Amino acid sequence: RQPGEPPLMNGWIPYLGVALEYGRNPLEFLRSMQRKYGDIFTCKIAGSYFTFVLDPFSYGAVSRQGRNLDFQKFAIGFSHKVFGHADFNDPVYSYNIKDIHSIFRQTLQGPVLQQLISTMMENLQAVMRRDEGHGWTTEGLQVFVERIMFEAGYLTLFGKEEEAEAMATGGATPRWLFMRQAMEDFHAFDKAFPEMAAGLPIHLCGRAFRAREALAEKLHHRHLKRNKCLSALIERRMHAFDQMEQLDEKEKARTHVSMLWASQANTLPATFWSLYYILRCPVALDAAQAEVRRVLGESGHTPGNLEKPVVLSKDQLAGMSVLGSIIEEALRLSSASIMIRVASENFTLTLDTGKTAAIRKGDHIAMFPQMMHMDPEIYEDPTEFQCSRFLDENGQKKTDFYKNGRKLRQFLLPFGSGVSECPGRFFAINEIKQFLTLALCHYDMELHDLAAAPLETDCTRAGLGILPPKHDVSLRYRFRNCVTVKEKTVR
Numbered sequence: 279r280q281p282g283e284p285p286l287m288n289g290w291i292p293y294l295g296v297a298l299e300y301g302r303n304p305l306e307f308l309r310s311m312q313r314k315y316g317d318i319f320t321c322k323i324a325g326s327y328f329t330f331v332l333d334p335f336s337y338g339a340v341s342r343q344g345r346n347l348d349f350q351k352f353a354i355g356f357s358h359k360v361f362g363h364a365d366f367n368d369p370v371y372s373y374n375i376k377d378i379h380s381i382f383r384q385t386l387q388g389p390v391l392q393q394l395i396s397t398m399m400e401n402l403q404a405v406m407r408r409d410e411g412h413g414w415t416t417e418g419l420q421v422f423v424e425r426i427m428f429e430a431g432y433l434t435l436f437g438k439e440e441e442a443e444a445m446a447t448g449g450a451t452p453r454w455l456f457m458r459q460a461m462e463d464f465h466a467f468d469k470a471f472p473e474m475a476a477g478l479p480i481h482l483c484g485r486a487f488r489a490r491e492a493l494a495e496k497l498h499h500r501h502l503k504r505n506k507c508l509s510a511l512i513e514r515r516m517h518a519f520d521q522m523e524q525l526d527e528k529e530k531a532r533t534h535v536s537m538l539w540a541s542q543a544n545t546l547p548a549t550f551w552s553l554y555y556i557l558r559c560p561v562a563l564d565a566a567q568a569e570v571r572r573v574l575g576e577s578g579h580t581p582g583n584l585e586k587p588v589v590l591s592k593d594q595l596a597g598m599s600v601l602g603s604i605i606e607e608a609l610r611l612s613s614a615s616i617m618i619r620v621a622s623e624n625f626t627l628t629l630d631t632g633k634t635a636a637i638r639k640g641d642h643i644a645m646f647p648q649m650m651h652m653d654p655e656i657y658e659d660p661t662e663f664q665c666s667r668f669l670d671e672n673g674q675k676k677t678d679f680y681k682n683g684r685k686l687r688q689f690l691l692p693f694g695s696g697v698s699e700c701p702g703r704f705f706a707i708n709e710i711k712q713f714l715t716l717a718l719c720h721y722d723m724e725l726h727d728l729a730a731a732p733l734e735t736d737c738t739r740a741g742l743g744i745l746p747p748k749h750d751v752s753l754r755y756r757f758r759n760c761v762t763v764k765e766k767t768v769r
């Protein structure tokens with residue numbers, strides 16, 4: 279080591295370093311390293327050097343090193359390997375990539391978000407109504423949530439071919455079958471993500487490779503161009519890719535697969551955990567139901583009236599602070615994302631404490647917010663679900679959390695931070711709120727075996743975002759036998 283560099287853990291396996299210990303349980307591994315070496319240390323993991331910065335007060339110091347720490351290079355390089363699209367790190371794309379990146383903000387945030395939310399609400403209701411008249415059904419909670427959210431989210435971004443039109447022009451696959459295949463392919467591809475993130479080339483993951491290609495086929499421009507209600511996000515990206523002569527049609531489609539993955543891979547487990555905790559915790563269920571009744575009542579919706587679709591504005595959703603707190607608590611308990619930057623030069627990082635660390639060009643700086651989310655000093659009983667943890671005494675969003683007596687500027691980071699912060703975060707929170715509102719409004723739901731210990735997260739996916747449960751849990755549900763307006767009139 280050179281003077282001023284953080285302590286280094288090389289491990290005992292050449293090349294792999296400490297990859298196996300880290301991969302088994304990153305949170306426990308980092309905690310044990312922190313006990314030995316403090317808040318900054320370097321680990322060799324699968325041939326690369328990662329300097330972990332664990333003190334949350336120092337996250338800002340890392341963000342401020344934009345000149346020396348590159349986020350795009352790592353993220354784009356990884357995306358190129360996994361999704362098989364063009365390597366946008368190539369200087370020929372440098373002009374286009376900035377433009378494409380700016381589309382995220384322009385189409386996922388601000389006033390335009392209302393359109394996306396409205397389309398999602400319509401799609402969620404259309405998918406849920408397929409359960410009407412089926413009576414009591416038993417299914418895995420994860421299967422239930424993902425079936426509805428995947429289809430509604432997919433249609434909201436990529437639009438839909440009118441079924442009648444499709445049939446007329448040559449008997450296209452019925453939508454439910456199309457969606458079932460798309461979801462199976464999504465899962466097959468997503469399942470191989472931990473191996474691919476560890477460096478395994480996708481060509482060695484046969485099923486995942488075939489699944490990615492099948493998804494890309496569905497997202498080919500010649501299909502998307504026939505769809506109605508494409509989101510502005512996808513429309514603008516299609517237009518931008520069509521301007522880039524270097525891209526062939528397959529590469530454009532694979533870039534859409536990356537967008538599909540970004541929009542679903544974290545949202546599905548986050549929605550699962552939110553509903554799971556609501557159904558397990560009677561206090562959360564009562565509070566959530568009361569809020570849903572109040573908001574639907576204010577918008578003139580009578581529970582049980584299926585003829586009048588539920589419509590909620592962005593502001594109404596923003597005012598649902600009980601659901602907001604439940605979702606944030608579910609995210610806190612299940613999020614294990616890692617924020618990575620690559621040092622583009624040798625430089626000295628000054629931490630919040632004033633301590634300095636010499637960083638070498640090419641090394642990775644990594645922040646792992648799960649350490650903060652599970653810190654008992656910040657969150658009392660951190661492994662426990664507390665539905666009102668993120669509510670203040672007035673029932674509004676709570677924003678003051680402390681460590682060492684100091685208020686934290688950032689205390690919950692499921693969406694990352696700084697330059698790499700998720701541009702879809704506002705849409706994500708809204709779509710989960712919409713799903714919960716409609717599920718509580720339209721279904722009777724009972725979790726099997728409420729007395730069982732809470733489900734565990736699958737930590738083999740740590741670093742990739744929201745952890746799914748280790749296994750599914752049985753849900754008994756029925757779409758409420760609603761009295762429609764017509765029936766009421768007849769009586």
Ligand code: HEM
Nearest residue numbers: 540541544545548615617692693694698699700701702706
């Ligand atoms: C609960 C749901 C979600 C969570 C927890 C989540 C989390 C994240 C995180 C942690 C990152 C940053 C990764 C990094 O630092 O390298 C990210 C990036 C991204 N997310 Fe999300 N996300 C969610 C939903 C969504 C949705 C619904 C969309 C789009 C509709 C979306 C679009 C994106 C995109 C495009 C990026 C890459 C941004 C870039 O390259 O700068 N996400 N997300």
